Amino acid sequence: MASDDTIIIGAGLAGLFCALKLAPRPVTLMTAAPLGTGASSVWAQGGIAAAIGPGDTVEKHLADTLAAGAGLVDADMAAGMIGEAAARIEDLLGYGVPFDRDLAGALVLSREAAHGERRIVRVGGDRAGHAIMQALIAAVSRTPSIRVLDGLTAETLLLDVGRVNGVVAQGRQGERLVFGARAVVLCCGGAGHLYRITTNPAQSCGRGLGMAARAGAVIADPEFVQFHPTAIDLAGDPAPLATEALRGEGACLVDSDGHAFMASHHADGDLAPRDIVARAVFAQVQAGRGAYLDCRQAVGAAFAARFPTVYAACLKGGLDPAAQPIPVVPAAHYHMGGVLTDAAGRTSLSGLWAAGEVACTGVHGANRLASNSLLEAVVFSARVAQDIDGRSAGAVGAPKMVPQITPAGGDLAVLRKIMSEHVGVIRTEDGLKAALRAIAGMEQASPHSNALTAAKLMAVGAYLRTESRGAQYREDYPETSPAWAERTRLTLEQADAVLAEMMESA
Structure with a gap:
């Protein structure tokens, strides 16, 4: 087996792009599912935001x-990311x-909710994720320095005197393999599948966040989970979504009587920020009035071709x-929180x-x-590659069998129900306490579960933040508090201390 010194866990957009940017440096790309089948990136419909259109600027973006980030965006990090958008679009074109281009050859730009300009670079109307992934997968297959190992689920990060120096993964037959590495890159997606209704694949169950937290990493903003307001409510797990580009083209949210309801919730109506739209849709569904996306006038007969x-x-x-x-119904869609990183990843x-x-870059x-x-x-995976490439390379040995060290992750179906009921669109102190008590009980049977660790951090973050801000809505604290105008930072040790104190005071 080839020697290399970099392991990338996850083969979504970030993982593939990072591997390509590291070439010709040897890389092992470790993925649980075959390329293109287990990543949320494949299902991204809208596209990539980039301030490259006429009249648009980095400052506007x-x-x-x-504005969308509700006071917690790291402005310097965001400005740097937005400033690199054009270069990363050029990279993707090169891959x-x-x-989409118009007849003159210019990139076609669409508009989505809370964007003041048309700045979404897209493919085939709503096929951006699939098209980008297929192009990058093809590029990876042409790159001899990238070794792809699928059917391996990373479980545990190995440490040597506080430094990550390897990964333990589970194979298809349940065998455990250990991989040494000088550099490990987590690109293994979010935590949406911890919820009963989600747009995320089964692999997105917080395992990367859990692995990092169990190794001692700082986790940032775990309470902030974005619920996509317009998942298609026609069964299916994960639930397919109706892209926001539909509302950008004029589609309207209505109740079962055909009454448009978003104007009473926000001045931007159907193009209000996602958290506001999600709560409005949730309220309609809970009240029995239903919520529907009416595209008949805005898209009509062109639907099949455009979306x-x-x-x-x-x-x-x-x-x-x-x-x-x-x-439509709200569905867990994107986790703003995650493993805290600096500008280089x-x-x-x-x-x-x-x-x-x-x-979590901020x-x-x-x-x-x-x-x-x-x-x-794409911006931060390229920065990770640049940072790693500036360090000396080193060979590592082939993986070897090791005893089983990570128990099974418990009953995910039960956990998903708990998270949806108590750590979902609307939260309360009593509900969060109930979730944490249930998670603590499940951990007794599965003390090293990455999914349970991720869920616990998300619930503790929501419990500690006694306000409503962005995607965090506390029914018992409905106002935004200036005292909470700061990002959350938690370690697993700190989360466990909060949980222990809560249990003692019950």
Whole structure:
């Protein structure tokens, strides 16, 4: 087996882009599912936000990002990311991504919620994620320095005197393998599958966050979970989503009587920030009035051509979106929190980097601006590659069998129900306490579960933040408090202390 010194865990957009940027330096890309099948990036519909259109500027894009982030965006980090957008789009074009162009050859730009300009670079209307991933997978297959190992689920980070120096992974037959490494990069996605209704694949169950936390890494903003307001409510796990680009093109949210309800919630109506739209849709559903996305006037007969992914998902559920409103419901979509990193993607642990949704760079604050996630993934994975490439390389040995050291992760279905009921769109102190008590009970049977660790950190963050801000809505603390205008930073040890104190005072 080839020798290398860098392991990238996860093969979504961040992982693939980082591996390509490290070439010709040898890299092992470790993924649980075959390339292109287990990453949230594949399903991203909108595209990549980039201030490259006529009249648009970095300053305008930054202003929209700051507004959506509800006071917690790291402005310097966000400005740096936005400033690199054009260069990263050029990189993707160089890797063969077929971004939409008009007859004059210019990139076609669309608008999404909370963006003041048309700045979403897209592919095939709503196929950006799939097209970008296919292009990068093809580029990876042509790159001899990248070794892809699929069917391996990373479970534990190995430490040597406080430095991450390897990974323990589980193979398809349950065997454990240990891989040594000088550099480990977490690119293993978010935590959306910890919720019963989600747009995320099964692999996005917080395992990267859990692994890092168990190794001692600092976790930032774990309470902030963005719920996409318009997941298609026609069964399916994960739930397909109706891209925000539909509302950008004029589609309208209505109740079962056809009444448009968003104007009473926000001045921007259907293009309000996601957290506001999600709560409005949630309230409609809870009240029994239902929520539907009516695309008949805005898109109509052009639906199949302009938004083929959404169209196919609706047809699969027995509905024609060109002629019928689409039933929608909020679904866990994106985790703004994650493993704390600096501008180069370094975590608080030496030898460990992170990029993509598993990381928390501070560019999203309390609420991610639409299509900034794919931008973050390419910008920071490129920075990780640059940082690692500036360090000396070193060979590592082949993996060897080791005893089983990580018990099974417990009943994920039970955990997903707990998270949806108590750490979801609307939260309360009593509900969060109930969630934490249940998680503590589950940990007795599975004390080293990455999913339970991630869920615990998310619930503790929500419990400690006694205010409503961005994607965190506390029904018992409905106002935003100036005292909480700061980001959360937690270690697993600190979260366990909070939990122990809560249990003692019960």
